[in-house]
Amino acid sequence: MKNLHPVWLLGILMALVFALSLFTGPILITPMDFFSWWKGWLQGGPLITDTGSLVFFDVRLPRGLTAVLTGAGLALSGAVYQGLFRNPLVSPGILGVSAGCAFGAAMGLVLPGSHFFAVRLLAFLCGLGAVFLAVSIARAVAVRPVLVLILAGMVVASFFNALLMILKYMADPYSQLPAIVFWIMGSLHQAHWPDVRWLTPVVGAGTLIIYKLRFKLNILSLGDIQAISLGLNPGIYRALFISISSLMVAAAVSACGQIGWVGLVIPHMARTWVGPDHRVMIPVATLMGGTFLLAADLAARSLTSAELPVSILTALIGGPVFAFLLYRNRARGWL
Amino acid sequence: MRRCALLFLLLTLVAPDKTALAAGDALIVTDAAGRRVAIAEPVKRVVTTFKPATLFMLSLADSGILAGIDSPSRRDPLVLAIAPEAAGLPGVGSKSKGISIESVLKIAPDLVVLYAHKDGLHMAERLERADIPAIVIEPETFDSMRDTIHILAAATGRQDRAQTVIAAIDGILAQVAARVADIPNDERKCVYYGTPRGFLSTAPADMLQDQIISLAGGVNSAAHLQGYFKTISTENLIQWAPDVITVSRGIRSGTLEMLRQNVFSRLPAVQTGSIYVFPSSLTPWDFPSPLSTLSVLWLSARLYPDRFSDFSVMKSVDMFHETLFGRSMTTMGGRLDDRLEGLEKKSPVLSGADKKP
Amino acid sequence: MSLSCRNISYAYNGFPVLHGVDIDVPHGSFCALLGRNGSGKTTLLHCLCGILNPNQGDIQVNGDALPGKNGAARARCLSLVPQETGQAFPFTVLEMVIMGRNPYLQGFKQPGPEDEQAARKALELVGAQHLAHRRVNQISGGERQLTIVARALAQQAPVMLLDEPSNHLDFHNQYRLLYKIRDLCQSQGLTVLAAMHNPNVVAAVADRVILLDAGRIPAQGTVEEILTSQNLSGLYQMQVVESRLPGNIKHFMPVINNTDEGSTGF
Numbered sequence: 001m002k003n004l005h006p007v008w009l010l011g012i013l014m015a016l017v018f019a020l021s022l023f024t025g026p027i028l029i030t031p032m033d034f035f036s037w038w039k040g041w042l043q044g045g046p047l048i049t050d051t052g053s054l055v056f057f058d059v060r061l062p063r064g065l066t067a068v069l070t071g072a073g074l075a076l077s078g079a080v081y082q083g084l085f086r087n088p089l090v091s092p093g094i095l096g097v098s099a100g101c102a103f104g105a106a107m108g109l110v111l112p113g114s115h116f117f118a119v120r121l122l123a124f125l126c127g128l129g130a131v132f133l134a135v136s137i138a139r140a141v142a143v144r145p146v147l148v149l150i151l152a153g154m155v156v157a158s159f160f161n162a163l164l165m166i167l168k169y170m171a172d173p174y175s176q177l178p179a180i181v182f183w184i185m186g187s188l189h190q191a192h193w194p195d196v197r198w199l200t201p202v203v204g205a206g207t208l209i210i211y212k213l214r215f216k217l218n219i220l221s222l223g224d225i226q227a228i229s230l231g232l233n234p235g236i237y238r239a240l241f242i243s244i245s246s247l248m249v250a251a252a253v254s255a256c257g258q259i260g261w262v263g264l265v266i267p268h269m270a271r272t273w274v275g276p277d278h279r280v281m282i283p284v285a286t287l288m289g290g291t292f293l294l295a296a297d298l299a300a301r302s303l304t305s306a307e308l309p310v311s312i313l314t315a316l317i318g319g320p321v322f323a324f325l326l327y328r329n330r331a332r333g334w335l
Numbered sequence: 336m337r338r339c340a341l342l343f344l345l346l347t348l349v350a351p352d353k354t355a356l357a358a359g360d361a362l363i364v365t366d367a368a369g370r371r372v373a374i375a376e377p378v379k380r381v382v383t384t385f386k387p388a389t390l391f392m393l394s395l396a397d398s399g400i401l402a403g404i405d406s407p408s409r410r411d412p413l414v415l416a417i418a419p420e421a422a423g424l425p426g427v428g429s430k431s432k433g434i435s436i437e438s439v440l441k442i443a444p445d446l447v448v449l450y451a452h453k454d455g456l457h458m459a460e461r462l463e464r465a466d467i468p469a470i471v472i473e474p475e476t477f478d479s480m481r482d483t484i485h486i487l488a489a490a491t492g493r494q495d496r497a498q499t500v501i502a503a504i505d506g507i508l509a510q511v512a513a514r515v516a517d518i519p520n521d522e523r524k525c526v527y528y529g530t531p532r533g534f535l536s537t538a539p540a541d542m543l544q545d546q547i548i549s550l551a552g553g554v555n556s557a558a559h560l561q562g563y564f565k566t567i568s569t570e571n572l573i574q575w576a577p578d579v580i581t582v583s584r585g586i587r588s589g590t591l592e593m594l595r596q597n598v599f600s601r602l603p604a605v606q607t608g609s610i611y612v613f614p615s616s617l618t619p620w621d622f623p624s625p626l627s628t629l630s631v632l633w634l635s636a637r638l639y640p641d642r643f644s645d646f647s648v649m650k651s652v653d654m655f656h657e658t659l660f661g662r663s664m665t666t667m668g669g670r671l672d673d674r675l676e677g678l679e680k681k682s683p684v685l686s687g688a689d690k691k692p
Numbered sequence: 693m694s695l696s697c698r699n700i701s702y703a704y705n706g707f708p709v710l711h712g713v714d715i716d717v718p719h720g721s722f723c724a725l726l727g728r729n730g731s732g733k734t735t736l737l738h739c740l741c742g743i744l745n746p747n748q749g750d751i752q753v754n755g756d757a758l759p760g761k762n763g764a765a766r767a768r769c770l771s772l773v774p775q776e777t778g779q780a781f782p783f784t785v786l787e788m789v790i791m792g793r794n795p796y797l798q799g800f801k802q803p804g805p806e807d808e809q810a811a812r813k814a815l816e817l818v819g820a821q822h823l824a825h826r827r828v829n830q831i832s833g834g835e836r837q838l839t840i841v842a843r844a845l846a847q848q849a850p851v852m853l854l855d856e857p858s859n860h861l862d863f864h865n866q867y868r869l870l871y872k873i874r875d876l877c878q879s880q881g882l883t884v885l886a887a888m889h890n891p892n893v894v895a896a897v898a899d900r901v902i903l904l905d906a907g908r909i910p911a912q913g914t915v916e917e918i919l920t921s922q923n924l925s926g927l928y929q930m931q932v933v934e935s936r937l938p939g940n941i942k943h944f945m946p947v948i949n950n951t952d953e954g955s956t957g958f
Contacts, residue, residue, distance in 0.1 A: 051601055054597075055570055181532070190569070225777075228742055231795035275784065301570075
């Protein structure tokens, strides 16, 4: 049961960072304020009585939850993709899923008569299309599978980003453009309750299903031949895992745009810490991703007096960490 | 292929021949970048490469002087109202998407007016090498807008006209200043400005929009920030608690969506319904152009209606348009159109989080 | 339990690989599958364990038709030790062996203590319990193959298929692994069908041989009757001479004629 340890540790860490993020911001809110609101509420009064409580419950709480759900969803999707494609170098960003989702979301926004649901559905469909394209290209090339899948992902990502740029170019600079730019540079500064209401069921159910099926990821990571000989139908499980994780990426991208590196680096850090067994690594990566994005967003909104897009910070941290991991694993033949 | 060769010839062979030009009826103009540009008189055909340049040019001269304009201006309702033929003028690109040097060379104008940012300077040098005089202007503040008028007037020989335009601008600004001068600092209204980049993007100190707010007698809620347009968080806006919210025209729907959120319900501006969209229906006043002057007047009248009770904003607006462009805004079919429609007033406290189970 | 198949044919992209193959592997026997490269050994094994779907024919375990499409049911009958492939992730040996329990873990079920028990027992059977917590990238190739054999044992399937199990192993490990498997046949009643390359190794460890030549079975039976210099000469299309080692074990040597080097066999 010593394997439970990192999970508890991360749980506590996440709770601490979450609490810190709730009490950090330009408006001073102390735990005393918090208790006085609860006291008032327990005595039958409204919970939101002043600006402080409004900021606390309607700004920081949904933002913190969005960060946790997005980070967890992205890290989990990354872990799933890596296991599924037996490739430690893939992630929603590298396979072009994020770019596909961002393009789909932007298209949903530009299409006439678009609304909330259309944006998310298109994000999901284009994300799924991106994985399918990347995998098809890699299959067609069929040499050096690890490297080719990454290159295929690059092709797909730049293709969808180019489509997004075309939308940006054609968009009305005075009305749709700001929203499209939002998908390109991920940020949590607009996070509000509707995002949480949409993310919670998608990421929650996705996480639960993947958590329950995480042992199957071990088997899928052995490759089709061994998976079948171990009595697993790789086609069905792969489709299931890809759909669920792409849905989570789509939800995350719709909520806060493209946030890179979380899906690539976090699963690696989890694997380095607790080993590759998905039974332990999946919950660790999920919690780690949530905590990481929460902390990154806390930094993004505290470092300057305005807002820094959190995707800049994740890239700033993720890039070097990944370079280090590449160096450390140079003998393992990742490519 | 032939066009390429021609372009090459223009760019290389003709370039050393500059002395021939300087020997004629040349006029030396110092532009906003401090470049001394020789311009052969008379200037009859001008190409403007961004909307502020187009509007400044139109305020100084008849529309006939324009031989080519920036592509977005060909669809601008104000430009079209002043000069219907603008729709048929060659478009040369835009500041954000790039200027096509080839289109400019094809027009072969007497003068090209460029911007000082981005590739503007580089483009000016290239044009000069092709013997087309190019000046850059930088209308970013009220001071630099006056400089812009002087530079353009000098380059096109319309100094008298420049005096009229500047007098009209200064007249409006003086009227506003007289009405708001005695407002004590702690009674000045705090104004938030949402930029075309989105509702949660605002203009820091020293930008034109910051100037508009302070000239109108308000205080920019983001005056403590520096730099170009800045993205802020919901919490920043709540902390600043602006009395009045103003937004750029393009983000009306995004603003509505945002302000319908419960989190903003306690903002003074939301509670008093003081949410305005920068006029006008013809062209946005919150960007550099002679019309930025009118945004000062309009905003001031919105901030302190009591001080403008005896004053007709529309009349001044119409007169200003008439002075600059020869037609009043009303006759051009323009409206202020500064209300954000569709935002029902909310009770100050209402949240999903405070409903007891 | 015995394994047999009748009239198995398989074509890969329209190119026939197996032509109506019939084989019989009796209960508790170690049966070697010998054939040249490309003769269809791996294809046959993959058809047996459901990785490939044969175009026709049926497979029987103990006289009953093999549970068809259901992967888990088939995996409880037949286990496979594939040719060694690289691992994407460095699992520990125990984690690897526990994966053999998958056929018993339907849907959301995760391996429990009893599965870990079974995995440890399988490791014990191959004598690798000391490796349990080592990572598969930190052990030798022989130990890695032992791990995969243990995983196949953890599947608790009565029939084990092995695809060139000793291919990458050194002289010592090769024999150690195969003797271990032969012991399991004798002690656990395991039925083994192993694709192999070296007739001398086959002579030392197997008790039955199936010859596979271009997708057909020219001969099958006991080592004594089938593993002859005549059969091998035909199979490998080169002259093979037979001698006897102490213990009456057969030993074969090819007669290499330098002038036909490169003309056949490669």
